[in-house]
Amino acid sequence: MKVIFTDVLVIGGGLAGLRMGIGAKRRGHEVIVLSLVPPKRSHSAAAQGGMQASLANVIKGQGDSEDVHFEDTVRGSDWGADQEVARMFVNTAPKAARELAAWGLPWSRVTPGDRQVIINSQKVTITEREEARGLIAQRDFGGTKKWRTCYVADGTGHAMLYTASDRAICEGVEVHERAEAIALIHDGKRCYGAVVRDLITGELRAYLAKATAIATGGAGKLYRVTTNAVICEGIGHAIALETGIAGLGNMEAVQFHPTGIVPLGILVTEGCRGDGGLLRDVDGHRFMPDYEPEKKELASRDVVSRRMEEHIRKGKGVKSRFGEHLWLDITLLGRHHIEHNLREVKEICESFLGIDPAEKWIPVRPAQHYTMGGVRTNHTGESPHLKGLFAAGEAACWDMHGFNRLGGNSVAETVVAGMIVGEFIADFCDKPENTVAMPMGLVEEFVEREEAKLQALLNSKGSENAFKLNVEMQEIMIRSVGIFRNGDALKEGVEHLQKLLERSRNIGLTSKAPGVNPELVAAYRTQKMLKLALTVAYGALQRTESRGAHFREDYPHRDDQQWLKRTLSFWRDENATLPELQYETLDVMKMELPPGWRGYGAKDYIDHPDTAKRLGEIEEIKKRMESKDRFAVQEALMPFRDKLPGELRGLNERIDEPLNG
Numbered sequence: 001m002k003v004i005f006t007d008v009l010v011i012g013g014g015l016a017g018l019r020m021g022i023g024a025k026r027r028g029h030e031v032i033v034l035s036l037v038p039p040k041r042s043h044s045a046a047a048q049g050g051m052q053a054s055l056a057n058v059i060k061g062q063g064d065s066e067d068v069h070f071e072d073t074v075r076g077s078d079w080g081a082d083q084e085v086a087r088m089f090v091n092t093a094p095k096a097a098r099e100l101a102a103w104g105l106p107w108s109r110v111t112p113g114d115r116q117v118i119i120n121s122q123k124v125t126i127t128e129r130e131e132a133r134g135l136i137a138q139r140d141f142g143g144t145k146k147w148r149t150c151y152v153a154d155g156t157g158h159a160m161l162y163t164a165s166d167r168a169i170c171e172g173v174e175v176h177e178r179a180e181a182i183a184l185i186h187d188g189k190r191c192y193g194a195v196v197r198d199l200i201t202g203e204l205r206a207y208l209a210k211a212t213a214i215a216t217g218g219a220g221k222l223y224r225v226t227t228n229a230v231i232c233e234g235i236g237h238a239i240a241l242e243t244g245i246a247g248l249g250n251m252e253a254v255q256f257h258p259t260g261i262v263p264l265g266i267l268v269t270e271g272c273r274g275d276g277g278l279l280r281d282v283d284g285h286r287f288m289p290d291y292e293p294e295k296k297e298l299a300s301r302d303v304v305s306r307r308m309e310e311h312i313r314k315g316k317g318v319k320s321r322f323g324e325h326l327w328l329d330i331t332l333l334g335r336h337h338i339e340h341n342l343r344e345v346k347e348i349c350e351s352f353l354g355i356d357p358a359e360k361w362i363p364v365r366p367a368q369h370y371t372m373g374g375v376r377t378n379h380t381g382e383s384p385h386l387k388g389l390f391a392a393g394e395a396a397c398w399d400m401h402g403f404n405r406l407g408g409n410s411v412a413e414t415v416v417a418g419m420i421v422g423e424f425i426a427d428f429c430d431k432p433e434n435t436v437a438m439p440m441g442l443v444e445e446f447v448e449r450e451e452a453k454l455q456a457l458l459n460s461k462g463s464e465n466a467f468k469l470n471v472e473m474q475e476i477m478i479r480s481v482g483i484f485r486n487g488d489a490l491k492e493g494v495e496h497l498q499k500l501l502e503r504s505r506n507i508g509l510t511s512k513a514p515g516v517n518p519e520l521v522a523a524y525r526t527q528k529m530l531k532l533a534l535t536v537a538y539g540a541l542q543r544t545e546s547r548g549a550h551f552r553e554d555y556p557h558r559d560d561q562q563w564l565k566r567t568l569s570f571w572r573d574e575n576a577t578l579p580e581l582q583y584e585t586l587d588v589m590k591m592e593l594p595p596g597w598r599g600y601g602a603k604d605y606i607d608h609p610d611t612a613k614r615l616g617e618i619e620e621i622k623k624r625m626e627s628k629d630r631f632a633v634q635e636a637l638m639p640f641r642d643k644l645p646g647e648l649r650g651l652n653e654r655i656d657e658p659l660n661g
């Protein structure tokens with residue numbers, strides 16, 4: 001048995017994993033980052049549109065602050081978010097954007113003077129301030145009151161990931177690529193590391209660490225049509241679930257992005273609509289203002305995606321041999337803008353659709369995009385169920401997105417959570433009581449168990465084909481657990497997935513190669529993915545309300561009275577075919593922003609009994625503190641600063657809010 005020791009094992013080399021690794025390494029701990037692919041090819045590279053941070057540099061961002069970003073994020077989440085975590089996030093996002101700039105990230109920058117932009121389909125001239133010259137530029141995005149999204153043309157994730165990866169190399173963070181964590185090693189109370197499979201030789205190794213962090217990204221491949229890459233299969237989620245101890249939070253909350261290109265589902269960024277692009281139907285009619293007069297194309301993603309599907313159901317879709325779609329029109333932005341700010345969109349349209357988006361409309365339809373659910377953590381990023389296990393990024397439920405994440409808040413979360421959780425991991429490793437003797441007998445047991453499972457698959461004479469089961473699962477997820485959900489379809493979906501899980505225990509392989517063997521990989525991953533799919537589908541079946549991206553046609557209201565709670569899924573018994581669900585209540589009396597109307601979407605929620613009382617309390621606090629500044633008022637409403645690592649508690653500077661002014 002090959003054993004590798006380190007202080008911190010980070011599973012995942014995307015933005016979140018790298019930033020956590022850098023943080024722990026800077027504090028003097030040995031770090032190993034594992035990745036399926038070279039870190040620079042992690043899925044973070046695909047992020048196009050940008051990162052939210054309330055810098056208030058551009059004129060349309062004037063007046064922005066942590067307060068506005070916080071409100072947008074909580075409304076976006078449909079009140080599913082942990083508001084303290086959302087506060088920690090918005091306070092740290094400007095620091096993270098500036099840190100990346102200091103590391104050499106080539107953010108697009110402000111040029112002072114007049115410039116023409118498209119707002120609500122009209123050409124408008126805006127004037128950028130001289131004081132903003134050379135500062136980080138920001139664009140409009142969905143569900144935000146201000147232009148807050150920092151960007152690098154439409155290759156933001158690529159630039160961020162290359163910067164973070166180069167920084168990790170600089171700091172001496174060790175990376176082991178083509179290595180897949182297939183099980184966590186634990187004794188039911190504490191996590192000791194992971195069993196890792198070398199994807200080239202097939203060898204199993206034990207990585208043992210004081211702290212283990214999951215940063216394995218999303219699970220888009222549970223669905224047939226997704227904007228996610230092939231490596232986004234949710235294996236990090238699954239190995240946490242398979243401990244039987246660590247819980248996953250809100251797995252039923254799955255985001256669909258309005259503009260996946262048809263038929264492939266490849267994303268064209270929200271930046272297209274942020275910069276002024278319009279959605280049109282079969283008649284060329286711009287339909288979003290009919291549904292959402294206020295935010296139009298820039299309501300939050302869950303709302304726009306539903307409106308698009310609703311419009312198609314009304315017979316307004318464009319028929320094609322790949323099914324129906326709608327149009328995204330960015331021709332009005334002009335060739336110069338597209339070739340400078342939406343270059344990747346242009347390339348995607350040319351390469352995959354054979355069209356020039358400066359001339360022709362883009363065929364789009366909502367596609368699975370983001371996994372709000374993940375390994376449940378507390379505000380330090382540690383699992384409340386399994387000591388020594390941490391998580392950050394899309395694989396985590398920290399939980400700042402609740403039931404719908406805002407565009408631009410995800411890459412922001414990766415680097416912000418990376419900064420914060422990296423510090424808490426370092427604190428954890430600093431504590432002498434966390435330096436534990438590794439239980440080598442247990443480690444051996446875990447490695448042997450995984451070895452036996454793989455060997456059983458290789459020897460199996462089973463009749464099931466892993467690839468076929470996987471496709472069947474993806475079809476069910478789209479059909480039964482998609483944008484519109486209802487009890488009957490969900491029940492049928494759950495039952496079908498249960499049967500698939502049982503069938504997956506009888507997978508047979510034609511190739512017996514122990515090393516590079518796509519069949520073997522598909523076999524063990526499909527078994528894990530089916531469990532994960534069941535957490536999504538079963539969670540959705542049980543949640544008899546609509547919140548954010550989870551929409552039940554049979555329960556169309558957001559029901560704060562019954563459902564202001566986070567779902568926790570556990571897989572206690574290896575032979576089970578359903579997860580065990582528990583619920584974590586969100587306390588209205590501790591909220592800075594009690595539940596209300598989001599400002600877009602339906603206005604038909606069922607109130608929580610405490611909401612009126614808390615609103616009264618808030619009004620009183622605000623009245624009492626009329627003479628105080630916004631920071632003191634916020635502190636009185638919901639203190640959060642002491643939850644942040646010391647060096648991240650400071651205020652953020654803006655043109656209109658100089659720190660020494």
Ligand SMILES: Cc1cc2nc3c(=O)[nH]c(=O)nc-3n(C[C@H](O)[C@H](O)[C@H](O)COP(=O)(O)OP(=O)(O)OC[C@H]3O[C@@H](n4cnc5c(N)ncnc54)[C@H](O)[C@@H]3O)c2cc1C
Pocket residue numbers: 011012013014015016017034035036037039042043044045046047048049050051052156157179180181182215216217218227228229231232235236267269369370392393394395407408409410411412414
């Ligand atoms: C097309 C597209 C565009 C997007 N645009 C934006 C945007 O403009 N703004 C925004 O905020 N968000 C955007 N997002 C979302 C955002 O990009 C992701 O949520 C975020 O980058 C995820 O980062 P991460 O570090 O959590 O995971 P990832 O970057 O996905 O990294 C996961 C890492 O885990 C590794 N890994 C996975 N499983 C294992 C395992 N079992 N063992 C070892 N390693 C493993 C992988 O190799 C990889 O290194 C976009 C998403 C997509 C799909």
